[in-house]
Amino acid sequence: MILSSVVKTAIALAMLGYSAASPTPSSSSVADSHPTVPNELTLGVKQVPNILNETAVDANQVAKGYSLTNVTATPRGLTGLLNLKGATNIYGYDFDKLNLTVTYQSDNRLNVRIAPVNLTDVYILPESLVALPKVEGDVNTFEFENSDLIFSYDSENFGFEVKRASTAEVLFSTKGNPLVFSNQFVQFNTTLPKGHQITGLGESIHGSLNEPGTVKTLFANDVGDPIDGNIYGVHPVYYDQRYDTGTTHGVYWRTSAIQEVVVEDQSLTWRALSGVIDLYFFSGPDPKDVIQQYVKEIGLPAMQPYWALGYHQCRWGYDTIDDVKNVVENFKKFNIPLETIWTDIDYMDTYKDFTNDPYRYPTDKYQQLLEELHSNNQHYVPIFDAAIYVPNPNNATDNAYTPFHAGNESDIFLKNPDGSLYIGAVWPGYTAFPDFLNNKTQEYWNEQFKTWHDRIPFDGIWTDMNEVSSFCVGSCGSGRYFDNPVHPPFAVGAPATSYPLNFNVTNATEWASISSAIAATASTPVPEATSSSSSSIDSKNTLAPGKGNINYPPYAINNAQGDHDLATHAVSPNATHVDGTVEYDIHNLYGFTQEKAIYNALLNIAPDKRPFIIGRSTFAGAGHYVGHWGGDNSADYDMMYFSIPQAFSMGLSGVPFFGVDVCGFNGNTDMELCSRWMQLGSFFPFYRNHNVLGAISQEPYVWESVTEAAKTSMNIRYLLLPYYYTLLHESHTSGLPILRSFNWEFPYDKKLSGIDNQFFVGDALVVTPVLQPGVDKVKGVFPGTDEVYYDFYTTEKQNFKNDKNETLDAPLGHIPLHIRGGHILPTQEPGYTTTESRKNPFGLLVALDKDGKAAGKLYLDDGESLNVTESLYVDFVAGDNELSVSAFGDYKVEQPLANVTILGVDKKPEGVKFGDSKVNYKYEKGTVYITGLEKYTKEGAFAEEFTVSW
Ligand SMILES: *[C@@H]1O[C@H](CO)[C@@H](O)[C@H](O)[C@H]1NC(C)=O
Ligand SMILES: *[C@@H]1O[C@H](CO)[C@@H](O)[C@H](O)[C@H]1NC(C)=O
Numbered sequence: 001m002i003l004s005s006v007v008k009t010a011i012a013l014a015m016l017g018y019s020a021a022s023p024t025p026s027s028s029s030v031a032d033s034h035p036t037v038p039n040e041l042t043l044g045v046k047q048v049p050n051i052l053n054e055t056a057v058d059a060n061q062v063a064k065g066y067s068l069t070n071v072t073a074t075p076r077g078l079t080g081l082l083n084l085k086g087a088t089n090i091y092g093y094d095f096d097k098l099n100l101t102v103t104y105q106s107d108n109r110l111n112v113r114i115a116p117v118n119l120t121d122v123y124i125l126p127e128s129l130v131a132l133p134k135v136e137g138d139v140n141t142f143e144f145e146n147s148d149l150i151f152s153y154d155s156e157n158f159g160f161e162v163k164r165a166s167t168a169e170v171l172f173s174t175k176g177n178p179l180v181f182s183n184q185f186v187q188f189n190t191t192l193p194k195g196h197q198i199t200g201l202g203e204s205i206h207g208s209l210n211e212p213g214t215v216k217t218l219f220a221n222d223v224g225d226p227i228d229g230n231i232y233g234v235h236p237v238y239y240d241q242r243y244d245t246g247t248t249h250g251v252y253w254r255t256s257a258i259q260e261v262v263v264e265d266q267s268l269t270w271r272a273l274s275g276v277i278d279l280y281f282f283s284g285p286d287p288k289d290v291i292q293q294y295v296k297e298i299g300l301p302a303m304q305p306y307w308a309l310g311y312h313q314c315r316w317g318y319d320t321i322d323d324v325k326n327v328v329e330n331f332k333k334f335n336i337p338l339e340t341i342w343t344d345i346d347y348m349d350t351y352k353d354f355t356n357d358p359y360r361y362p363t364d365k366y367q368q369l370l371e372e373l374h375s376n377n378q379h380y381v382p383i384f385d386a387a388i389y390v391p392n393p394n395n396a397t398d399n400a401y402t403p404f405h406a407g408n409e410s411d412i413f414l415k416n417p418d419g420s421l422y423i424g425a426v427w428p429g430y431t432a433f434p435d436f437l438n439n440k441t442q443e444y445w446n447e448q449f450k451t452w453h454d455r456i457p458f459d460g461i462w463t464d465m466n467e468v469s470s471f472c473v474g475s476c477g478s479g480r481y482f483d484n485p486v487h488p489p490f491a492v493g494a495p496a497t498s499y500p501l502n503f504n505v506t507n508a509t510e511w512a513s514i515s516s517a518i519a520a521t522a523s524t525p526v527p528e529a530t531s532s533s534s535s536s537i538d539s540k541n542t543l544a545p546g547k548g549n550i551n552y553p554p555y556a557i558n559n560a561q562g563d564h565d566l567a568t569h570a571v572s573p574n575a576t577h578v579d580g581t582v583e584y585d586i587h588n589l590y591g592f593t594q595e596k597a598i599y600n601a602l603l604n605i606a607p608d609k610r611p612f613i614i615g616r617s618t619f620a621g622a623g624h625y626v627g628h629w630g631g632d633n634s635a636d637y638d639m640m641y642f643s644i645p646q647a648f649s650m651g652l653s654g655v656p657f658f659g660v661d662v663c664g665f666n667g668n669t670d671m672e673l674c675s676r677w678m679q680l681g682s683f684f685p686f687y688r689n690h691n692v693l694g695a696i697s698q699e700p701y702v703w704e705s706v707t708e709a710a711k712t713s714m715n716i717r718y719l720l721l722p723y724y725y726t727l728l729h730e731s732h733t734s735g736l737p738i739l740r741s742f743n744w745e746f747p748y749d750k751k752l753s754g755i756d757n758q759f760f761v762g763d764a765l766v767v768t769p770v771l772q773p774g775v776d777k778v779k780g781v782f783p784g785t786d787e788v789y790y791d792f793y794t795t796e797k798q799n800f801k802n803d804k805n806e807t808l809d810a811p812l813g814h815i816p817l818h819i820r821g822g823h824i825l826p827t828q829e830p831g832y833t834t835t836e837s838r839k840n841p842f843g844l845l846v847a848l849d850k851d852g853k854a855a856g857k858l859y860l861d862d863g864e865s866l867n868v869t870e871s872l873y874v875d876f877v878a879g880d881n882e883l884s885v886s887a888f889g890d891y892k893v894e895q896p897l898a899n900v901t902i903l904g905v906d907k908k909p910e911g912v913k914f915g916d917s918k919v920n921y922k923y924e925k926g927t928v929y930i931t932g933l934e935k936y937t938k939e940g941a942f943a944e945e946f947t948v949s950w
């Protein structure tokens with residue numbers, strides 16, 4: 001499903017308040033006395049993206065390529081010399097000699113590296129920033145026949161090919177297309193089979209497949225979720241699933257460069273604006289193998305604390321600490337589980353990091369609320385912005401902001417090319433940006449976080465704006481920070497006027513009253529960025545020595561900002577790090593390096609507690625430190641749908657702990673959408689409702705029917721917490737995602753390849769959400785000729801046919817959920833919080849397959865230690881009318897096992913035994929319900945091995 005990106009972007013921008021509409025008074029009383037960042041400082045230089053420029057030179061046609069000489073075999077592959085056949089200097093200066101190194105790193109991983117022989121001014125991504133896959137085993141020997149990948153090349157017109165030995169299929173081939181390698185433009189073009197199935201190349205709001213015609217721009221961008229445009233994170237990896245041979249491989253380009261990938265009918269063209277080619281081929285052969293092979297190399301996902309699985313409530317617009325307290329109390333009043341309450345920038349003192357507003361969030365009341373939360377086993381997570389406020393030296397009160405002074409004294413902020421401080425603008429006004437390449441930054445960071453945490457003992461960090469975003473172009477605050485604090489250069493917090501599709505049908509009266517208001521504002525124009533030059537000092541000084549024009553590279557990417565300028569809504573490419581590295585080369589890593597530093601700062605506070613961080617801008621390997629939310633979506637059905645392919649894409653990129661703003665961020669939501677979304681969101685690893693300033697409230701207690709829908713789903717989620725925690729651990733140890741797509745579960749059935757409106761949780765649960773308004777049925781597929789599926793709610797075996805689109809009842813308040821036969825799911829009786837849930841008895845859901853067999857597992861530990869010393873692994877196996885349970889590990893579970901429910905038992909058993917003891921049971925419609933097992937498991941559910949037979 002592809003909607004017009006232009007329309008959606010316009011809507012998103014309008015919602016963000018980019019319109020020239022009159023500024024709305026903010027709730028802050030001091031706000032109105034501040035000046036605003038002048039609008040002209042926000043205007044970049046209009047760029048025509050290369051892919052939209054009809055007269056642009058086609059590098060593939062014009063470039064003359066390289067010839068390969070001096071090929072020498074090495075114990076693990078070969079090396080050779082590539083000689084430029086004629087300079088064309090299309091988008092930069094061609095390198096005349098390149099070094100080709102091919103290395104079989106392991107049985108399933110092949111590395112092809114092409115770098116200039118003369119590396120002066122060439123950016124080489126260091127291992128300290130992004131993990132570097134290494135040769136496994138003895139570097140001097142390799143059994144080439146153990147690899148399923150065969151490398152070959154053409155010499156005269158250099159091109160290379162990777163074939164799969166077992167199928168003789170060409171997986172990748174640049175033969176016939178010239179390699180282009182210049183200082184500001186590196187390109188290769190590989191063939192793809194007709195009807196290819198390419199996934200990955202995130203982050204973007206897009207269906208799960210990158211169908212022909214897709215262009216993926218990989219440049220971290222602060223923008224409200226435009227469809228098909230580049231958004232917050234960058235994951236330069238794609239998976240290529242071949243149904244004709246039933247194999248999948250992955251291709252990872254380990255580069256932090258600005259990139260663009262053109263996917264066509266039978267080719268994929270990958271472009272980077274700097275750096276070297278460092279490609280890794282993962283041979284699979286199943287999609288789940290490829291995911292594990294890739295994620296293991298970039299960094300296995302973080303083990304989140306147990307409480308991260310609870311329900312999270314947030315909004316922008318909890319204006320005071322009393323508002324927050326009310327929300328917490330309302331959840332309790334309506335008995336809706338609330339694990340964690342979050343606050344957006346409202347809590348800050350004029351939006352400055354490490355502060356709290358003395359009037360709206362006074363420290364004593366703030367601390368008191370946190371104390372209450374903690375004593376109720378609840379948690380609190382504040383937002384944190386990437387930029388540090390530069391105080392006004394002419395105002396003593398303002399100037400008392402030590403986080404800036406401490407950083408400035410340690411000299412750890414990004415610089416302009418002339419060595420002066422780079423000053424952009426974010427929420428508080430003019431700001432500086434910590435340089436995470438500077439060794440001293442971590443110490444500074446540790447100190448600031450520790451001081452803040454000593455005062456406000458938060459439980460995790462939500463890190464925003466770390467693309468890294470800046471609201472003006474260039475170092476706009478140079479010489480202007482005397483104006484601080486200043487407002488952002490656009491209106492903030494105007495009442496939201498849009499409502500979801502179908503709102504007028506479901507909320508007829510409410511609609512009538514607001515529609516006139518909407519009509520009045522609907523035509524608010526989104527300003528066209530003009531080509532007038534920016535007045536900030538740095539856009540004029542963009543020629544980096546030896547690097548060319550880095551602010552306006554000769555190849556213009558399709559950056560999803562109105563004027564496509566790389567410095568619009570981002571720190572400028574010429575901002576400079578301590579070692580001379582320019583943002584141009586590592587812009588895509590800013591968020592990742594910041595998240596690592598926050599991770600370390602949280603460990604500095606609590607050395608053995610798993611840091612809980614939700615980050616916005618991610619890169620390959622970020623999942624090792626953070627989870628991710630989908631960013632600024634909007635309250636509409638299409639965004640609810642896109643959350644599913646976004647979850648798949650983040651999962652295969654090693655960031656499985658993912659969720660989006662449930663009920664929608666931008667715009668107003670409504671009862672129907674919020675009801676559907678609260679239910680869908682409850683199955684995502686990260687489950688948080690979040691809302692924009694100015695929109696109507698959307699906590700699940702706002703509408704009675706949403707309360708009921710949310711409670712129903714939350715009850716299932718909390719019941720399944722042991723299953724989710726086990727999946728979290730599996731993900732942490734293997735790299736496998738938690739939400740799984742049909743094409744990973746059934747990799748040989750091409751008809752399933754594009755399915756992204758249904759998903760699996762682990763291997764055992766199928767979720768079929770309603771993604772449209774005004775319906776009470778939903779279609780779904782339930783694949784496999786040998787599979788058995790059970791309705792989760794009725795436990796009845798379904799008569800689903802493979803290859804058939806089934807129609808399911810899905811009235812509002814009901815989300816179809818099915819258990820796949822062959823699986824055993826551990827459960828625990830839900831409590832109000834995850835802590836309380838963990839004090840309740842366990843249960844087991846045994847869903848037999850067609851042969852009466854099933855298996856499952858459970859992982860448990862204390863739920864918070866970073867270095868786990870005591871853990872518990874439980875194996876469940878069922879077959880021949882018997883379930884056996886065995887456990888190993890030192891972690892003790894005190895809670896008993898209360899019940900076992902067995903699905904798919906064809907006839908009523910004559911008796912049921914726990915070990916040798918006859919136990920009570922009930923048989924109904926193919927399900928055996930065994931209860932009252934507590935008396936046999938008093939020492940703890942898994943303290944001893946046991947069997948249950950029927
Ligand atoms: C389009 O591409 C051509 C050839 O590279 C270039 O000369 C021209 O400036 C580009 N047009 C724009 C508007 O950038
Ligand atoms: C990639 O190569 C194919 C085959 O030569 C060609 O048809 C296609 O236009 C090329 N794509 C790009 C973006 O250069």
Ligand SMILES: *[C@@H]1O[C@H](CO)[C@@H](O)[C@H](O)[C@H]1NC(C)=O
Nearest residue numbers: 069070071072080081097117
């Ligand atoms: C490549 O081979 C040529 C001819 O044998 C030789 O002169 C040259 O030194 C070699 N270059 C390298 C970098 O090995």
Ligand SMILES: *[C@@H]1O[C@H](CO)[C@@H](O)[C@H](O)[C@H]1NC(C)=O
Nearest residue numbers: 079099100101113115116117
């Ligand atoms: C080519 O690259 C390899 C691996 O980076 C390096 O070991 C080798 O010295 C390089 N050779 C030349 C001629 O630059």
Ligand SMILES: *[C@@H]1O[C@H](CO)[C@@H](O)[C@H](O)[C@H]1NC(C)=O
Nearest residue numbers: 117118119120121122545546
């Ligand atoms: C490498 O390139 C730099 C910059 O172009 C040049 O100054 C230097 O002489 C070159 N080195 C060699 C060994 O060719």
